[in-house]
Amino acid sequence: MRTRHIVQPIEETLKHPGFEERNKLYEAEAKARVPGVIQRALDDAELLTTDIDVIIYVSCTGFMMPSLTAWLINEMGFDSTTRQLPIAQLGCAAGGAAINRAHDFCTAYPEANALIVACEFCSLCYQPTDIGVGSLLWNGLFGDGIAAAVVRGRGGEGVSLERNGSYLIPKTEEWIMYDVKATGFHFLLDKRVPATMEPLAPALKDLAGEHGWDASDLDFYIVHAGGPRILDDLSTFLHVDPHAFRFSRATLTEYGNIASAVVLDALRRLFDEGGPEHRARGLLAGFGPGITAEMALGRWHRADETM
Amino acid sequence: MRTRHIVQPIEETLKHPGFEERNKLYEAEAKARVPGVIQRALDDAELLTTDIDVIIYVSCTGFMMPSLTAWLINEMGFDSTTRQLPIAQLGCAAGGAAINRAHDFCTAYPEANALIVACEFCSLCYQPTDIGVGSLLWNGLFGDGIAAAVVRGRGGEGVSLERNGSYLIPKTEEWIMYDVKATGFHFLLDKRVPATMEPLAPALKDLAGEHGWDASDLDFYIVHAGGPRILDDLSTFLHVDPHAFRFSRATLTEYGNIASAVVLDALRRLFDEGGPEHRARGLLAGFGPGITAEMALGRWHRADETM
Numbered sequence: 001m002r003t004r005h006i007v008q009p010i011e012e013t014l015k016h017p018g019f020e021e022r023n024k025l026y027e028a029e030a031k032a033r034v035p036g037v038i039q040r041a042l043d044d045a046e047l048l049t050t051d052i053d054v055i056i057y058v059s060c061t062g063f064m065m066p067s068l069t070a071w072l073i074n075e076m077g078f079d080s081t082t083r084q085l086p087i088a089q090l091g092c093a094a095g096g097a098a099i100n101r102a103h104d105f106c107t108a109y110p111e112a113n114a115l116i117v118a119c120e121f122c123s124l125c126y127q128p129t130d131i132g133v134g135s136l137l138w139n140g141l142f143g144d145g146i147a148a149a150v151v152r153g154r155g156g157e158g159v160s161l162e163r164n165g166s167y168l169i170p171k172t173e174e175w176i177m178y179d180v181k182a183t184g185f186h187f188l189l190d191k192r193v194p195a196t197m198e199p200l201a202p203a204l205k206d207l208a209g210e211h212g213w214d215a216s217d218l219d220f221y222i223v224h225a226g227g228p229r230i231l232d233d234l235s236t237f238l239h240v241d242p243h244a245f246r247f248s249r250a251t252l253t254e255y256g257n258i259a260s261a262v263v264l265d266a267l268r269r270l271f272d273e274g275g276p277e278h279r280a281r282g283l284l285a286g287f288g289p290g291i292t293a294e295m296a297l298g299r300w301h302r303a304d305e306t307m
Numbered sequence: 308m309r310t311r312h313i314v315q316p317i318e319e320t321l322k323h324p325g326f327e328e329r330n331k332l333y334e335a336e337a338k339a340r341v342p343g344v345i346q347r348a349l350d351d352a353e354l355l356t357t358d359i360d361v362i363i364y365v366s367c368t369g370f371m372m373p374s375l376t377a378w379l380i381n382e383m384g385f386d387s388t389t390r391q392l393p394i395a396q397l398g399c400a401a402g403g404a405a406i407n408r409a410h411d412f413c414t415a416y417p418e419a420n421a422l423i424v425a426c427e428f429c430s431l432c433y434q435p436t437d438i439g440v441g442s443l444l445w446n447g448l449f450g451d452g453i454a455a456a457v458v459r460g461r462g463g464e465g466v467s468l469e470r471n472g473s474y475l476i477p478k479t480e481e482w483i484m485y486d487v488k489a490t491g492f493h494f495l496l497d498k499r500v501p502a503t504m505e506p507l508a509p510a511l512k513d514l515a516g517e518h519g520w521d522a523s524d525l526d527f528y529i530v531h532a533g534g535p536r537i538l539d540d541l542s543t544f545l546h547v548d549p550h551a552f553r554f555s556r557a558t559l560t561e562y563g564n565i566a567s568a569v570v571l572d573a574l575r576r577l578f579d580e581g582g583p584e585h586r587a588r589g590l591l592a593g594f595g596p597g598i599t600a601e602m603a604l605g606r607w608h609r610a611d612e613t614m
Contacts, residue, residue: 019326020488060372063487066596067396070480080510083473084599085408086396089374101392101408108414166390173377180370181327182489203387289373292391 004143004256006123007033013123019184022124026062030119033146034068035076038117041148045113045156049076052150053112054083054105058094058260059119060178061185068119091176093288094118095147095224095263100164100294102151110153117148118261125185135187141227143256147264157303158271159222159282163211164296167203169196176289193291194230200293201237204285207295216240219280220270220300223248224262225287247273260286278302311450311563313430314340320430326491329431333369337426340453341375342383345424348455352420352463356383359457360419361390361412365401365567366426367485368492375426396596398483401425402454402531402570403593403601407471409458410603417460424455427566432492442494448534450563454571464610465578466529466589470518471603474510476503483596500598501537507600508544511592514602523547526587527577527607530555531569532594554580567593585609 006013007029016022042049055069055078067086072078083105090097095118102114122142127135151161175190201215208215216239225231228249235242247266251258255265263286276282277300284296313320314336323329349356362376362385374393379385390412397404402425409421429449434442458468482497508522515522523546532538535556542549554573558565562572570593583589584607591603 018489020486023487063370063395063485065367065396065398065485065492066480066483066599070475070597070599073475074478074480080475080477081472082475083407084397084475084597085404086394087392088370088395089372089393090391091372097392100390104412104415107416108411165388168377168380168387168389168391170387171381173373173381176373178370178372179327180330182325185372290377290391292373292377 003254006144007121008123013126014128016128016183019182022184023062026121026124027064029121030062030068031071034072034117034119037146038072038076038115038148041115041150045150045152047113047150049078051113052078052082052115053109054085054102054114055117056085056087056098056102056114057117057119058087058090058098060088060091060094060259061121061125063088090292091288092224092226092259092262093286093290093292093294094260096284096286096294096296098260099151099161099263099284099296103161103164103296106151106153112153114151115148116151116264118264119146120144120259120261122259125187127183127186130186133191141257143258145255145258145261145265147261147268149264149267157301159267159284159298160301161296161298163207165207167200167293167295169199169291172291175291193226196287196291197225197230197233197237200287201234203293204238204283204295208283208297211297213281213297215283218283219276220282221245222263222266222270222282222284224266224285226257228252262286275302276300278305310561313451314428315430320433321435323435323490326489329491330369333428333431334371336428337369337375338378341379341424341426344453344455345379345383345422348422348457352457352459354420354457356385358420359385359389359422360416361392361409361421362424363392363394363405363408363421364424364426365394365397365405367395367398367401367566368428368432370395397599398595399531399533399564399566399569400593400595400597400599400601401567403591403603405567406458406468406570406591406603407473407601410468410471413458413460419460421458422455423458423571425568425571426453427451427568429566432494434490434493437493440498448564450565452562452565452568452572454568454575456571456574464608466574466591466605467608468603468605470514472514474507474600474602476506476598479598482598500533501540503594503598504532504537504540504544507594508541510600511545511590511602515590515604518604520588520604522590525590526583527589528552529570529573529577529589529591531573531592533564535559569593582609583607585612
């Protein structure tokens with residue numbers, strides 16, 4: 001990790017002003033920063049707010065009811081009939097889950113467009129009194145980030161989603177979790193988590209197999225794993241060249257682990273590289289609490305190719 | 308409201324042992340009570356846990372990450388590939404949202420089955436120091452309840468879902484909300500909320516109109532509104548006989564406002580009454596923070612009728 005972005009100066013971040021104040025900061029920072037990120041995603045997709053049918057907002061580092069979706073609809077002029085799907089409890093897997101639920105929605109309604117937003121201010125969950133190994137890892141790895149993307153029922157450029165799936169490693173629901181206290185969300189990380197790529201790799205292979213693909217032999221990989229060593233493990237167990245995970249690695253290096261936003265930022269890097277060739281086959285995946293993998297398979301679609 | 312069920316004795320409920328302890332109680336009570344409710348829903352649908360493709364778990368009265376879905380998959384033997392969709396931020400509208408997202412999922416995958424669970428322990432959000440009018444209303448109206456139902460892609464008996472929609476009343480995102488503090492979730496209710504059936508009735512009419520139906524002239528209504536007077540208002544603005552809301556009214560009378568679970572309990576009462584005739588047209592709706600309405604239209608399907 002070379003650099004990280006955090007919403008407050010480091011001296012403020014290291015203080016704990018209380019859960020109430022933290023959560024007010026979450027709301028204020030989200031309102032200040034999210035609309036601009038959404039606007040860029042809409043502009044890139046050449047869509048207006050009124051073209052969006054569902055907003056899937058994933059965030060595990062602050063809690064608001066109603067979700068920010070209600071404010072966004074009012075503030076940015078989305079239609080009053082826009083569906084709201086806020087997800088707060090899938091942690092780092094939520095970026096993948098957002099893509100997958102958007103894919104489901106557009107499968108049900110092929111004329112629809114889904115907006116995905118991942119907003120994570122991990123620094124607002126820093127707990128100065130937590131000095132266990134898992135907490136020290138969290139503090140060292142995590143960063144703040146916001147990402148947004150549009151999943152279109154038809155058209156556009158990028159990954160044409162073909163199949164998605166979820167996998168829960170049995171009996172691991174306590175390995176990545178929040179302890180919820182008066183001081184807010186306390187991140188607990190079991191020391192067995194770094195070894196989970198071994199049981200998760202077969203789940204990726206199974207999903208690819210159901211699709212007639214070989215997970216070890218795809219053209220691109222957009223994966224969110226917690227840190228660079230876990231990516232190395234995945235490349236070992238999946239028999240994939242570590243270079244394939246360069247997008248995820250670059251996100252971790254430049255921003256730290258920005259939780260559910262990693263997978264969307266890594267995907268942006270694939271776009272920035274010019275994207276693979278038309279109909280290149282790829283895998284998207286995020287891993288998080290549960291321990292849950294949210295996985296998707298798709299082909300790259302270039303807008304300059306005819307359908 | 309004649310009776311209410313609460314998870315603890317009243318003297319314990321009126322104490323506040325702290326957010327951490329409250330949330331541990333939420334988890335313990337949910338683990339003790341939810342599996343039995345799910346099992347009855349599966350038995351009624353004549354399905355096994357392994358027939359379920361997605362679990363949509365809605366709850367706004369406790370916060371766990373991972374969601375209870377991970378524990379349920381392990382504990383009850385759902386497939387490891389079951390999708391998890393936990394929603395914590397739609398409050399009382401979440402029962403309708405769960406039905407609608409299950410409908411979307413089964414529209415995308417007609418062979419799939421979705422399990423919906425609503426688990427609300429409103430008594431664990433009782434805040435002894437909140438003595439505003441909204442809080443007193445909350446304390447007087449709310450109860451604890453759990454409900455579960457299955458939405459099948461094909462077959463079964465009950466509402467065959469045909470269309471769903473969402474509507475946000477503009478600029479009302481602060482009218483029903485949680486103030487998140489060290490003491491947990493504090494429910495805030497604006498005094499303008501009871502008057503919201505006037506702007507919501509046209510949204511119900513619009514959705515029905517898009518479907519070629521008249522919202523004032525349907526065969527059954529399963530609606531969750533916060534209290535009996537709001538139901539009276541809805542019957543006025545929708546031009547529907549108050550008797551049509553007898554299921555919702557019975558739930559409120561016997562259990563209090565059990566938040567996202569109301570719509571599922573009211574639907575159970577329609578089943579218990581024997582159900583309407585085959586192909587009877589109906590409306591399901593829940594209202595909650597946003598202010599959001601989650602609405603669905605469908606026809607009653609009797610299992611003894613051929614398709």
